Amino acid sequence: MSMIAAFYDNKSILITGATGFLGKVLMEKLFRTSPDLKVIYILVRPKAGQTLQQRVFQILNSKLFEKVKEVCPKVHEKIKPIYADLNQKDLAISKEDVKELLSSVNIIFHCAATVRFDDPLRHAVQLNVTATQQLLHIASQMTKLEAFIHISTAYSNCNLKHIDEVIYPCSVEPKKIIQSMEWLDDAIIDEITPKLIAGRPNTYTYTKALGEMVVQEEGSNLNVAIIRPSIVGATWQEPFPGWVDNLNGPSGLIVAAGKGFLRSIKATPMAVADLIPVDTVVNLTLAVGWYTAVHRPKPTLIYHCTSGTTNPCNWGKMGLQVLATFEKAPFERAFRRPNADFTTNYFTASYWNAVSHRAPAIIYDFYLRLTGREPRMTKLMNRLLRTISMLEYFINRSWEWSTYNTEMLMSELSPEDQRVFNFDVSQLNWLEYIENYVLGVKKYILKEDMAGIPEAKQHLKRLRNIHYFFNTALFLIIWCLLIARSQMARNMWFFISPLYNL
């Protein structure tokens, strides 16, 4: 019998960010392993014309929740969506809802955040710092609260090379940052942003670091714990391999490479690709929830959820396996044949950007114009290159994260819990995982049927022939121009041509 699963039975759980990538997998595992839990409250906002109920309905009817419906047929009754917007004061939760939460919640998992790298500092502070502070304020009034688990990122201190499971203070206190956002205007905030984030590549990592400080300072009267996952990828094992549903991190680049838009990238092949499967993060999160509530460790424990220390994989190996999977199961209607050249040199990268990315986009747009259609490829390519420039920081460096607390937790689990809530990535087979990841991107993001693989292969063959034809034509044109203009080229031609008749 799993002690962790039993712990969540009859509990009222509050999850923020439950409609996100991590939140959905967290909810799924909770329902699957602890179907007797009392209720999961989720803080949700209406989005894309969908009401809260419609959003919940869509999640529960997805493939991810198929197993849950078998083990927990009443899952619809056990999810309670609560209107909330983390952009607004007091999270915009109604008084009645706050009252219900205060009297019933046992465990909080705070996953919601803005994960955009280019968010203006004001917005990132509101989501990742102020909203966390307000949630802690509500949590401190909850009469039955046993644990508050905050999801941060392993990159919150990416300005350091070696990172321990401790909180590193930022130069300006979060309270001062929050206050200053109230009166500074946008232009001044934009001006001071580079100075504040100093050493970090974006507002995301900076505000996640501030969020951790808030949790430590304002959660001191609660049982809190912080989890720092690295780059969260598709599921490894549960509920099935390869599930992924958004374009963040590697997933977007896999789509771009598989469709032939992205053909080279400035990346260091030997740098560690610190991916961590989303189900591993969820297993650790649930184990931390249990441990924090039952053992009440003081001071606040931070858990690194990374793979590089125990089972390192590098970007070079990952890139090759991604390409090998494209060979077996190509994506449909590719723009060009997939390729992924890694270069560490700025000038080579700029050259390939011009030749492999921008030039084909301009040529294709020219073709679209000629055939009376709206050109769109250059715009799409510019967007992709902007995205890549933001990810480059993470694919050209390696970090070391210590994992003492995570190892300590593993040793505290019973053998059954180690099996059901496995977060030991030393058992992960990278080649198999990456293949399933790419297939997951194909099936669950691009919604492509595996039956379409023969046609996709045919399409790639056609692209290869076009490529050969295009190159031969280009060669002949250049050669004819040379012969017309250069005596040396003509001499060479007269020298070579009799050889063909031998």
Ligand SMILES: CCCCCCCCCCCCCCCC(=O)SCCNC(=O)CCNC(=O)[C@H](O)C(C)(C)COP(=O)(O)OP(=O)(O)OC[C@H]1O[C@@H](n2cnc3c(N)ncnc32)[C@H](O)[C@@H]1OP(=O)(O)O
């Ligand atoms: C060969 C293989 C090598 C693999 C090599 C992997 C390296 C992979 C390193 C990751 C390293 C992370 C390390 C930190 C890990 C955390 O702790 S953070 C969690 C991860 N967070 C992220 O990845 C967020 C990154 N994304 C962003 O910040 C924003 O999407 C960007 C990049 C600023 C783009 O903003 P934008 O231009 O306003 O675009 P946005 O509105 O987001 O989306 C526009 C379109 O692009 C699409 N799109 C969005 N993101 C992407 C993307 N990443 N790629 C492609 N398309 C995208 C959208 O679906 C959308 O399509 P439409 O709906 O318009 O058709």
Ligand SMILES: NC(=O)C1=CN([C@@H]2O[C@H](COP(=O)(O)OP(=O)(O)OC[C@H]3O[C@@H](n4cnc5c(N)ncnc54)[C@H](OP(=O)(O)O)[C@@H]3O)[C@@H](O)[C@H]2O)C=CC1
């Ligand atoms: N993905 C990754 O690689 C990593 C993620 N993390 C951390 O994990 C956590 C979850 O990330 P992930 O699931 O990938 O992110 P997603 O972007 O998939 O999910 C973010 C969640 O936050 C919610 N949210 C955002 N803004 C608001 C708002 N104004 N009001 C209410 N809810 C809001 C979103 O709701 P909605 O659906 O309405 O937009 C969504 O549920 C984050 O804390 C992130 O920092 C850490 C390391 C890596």
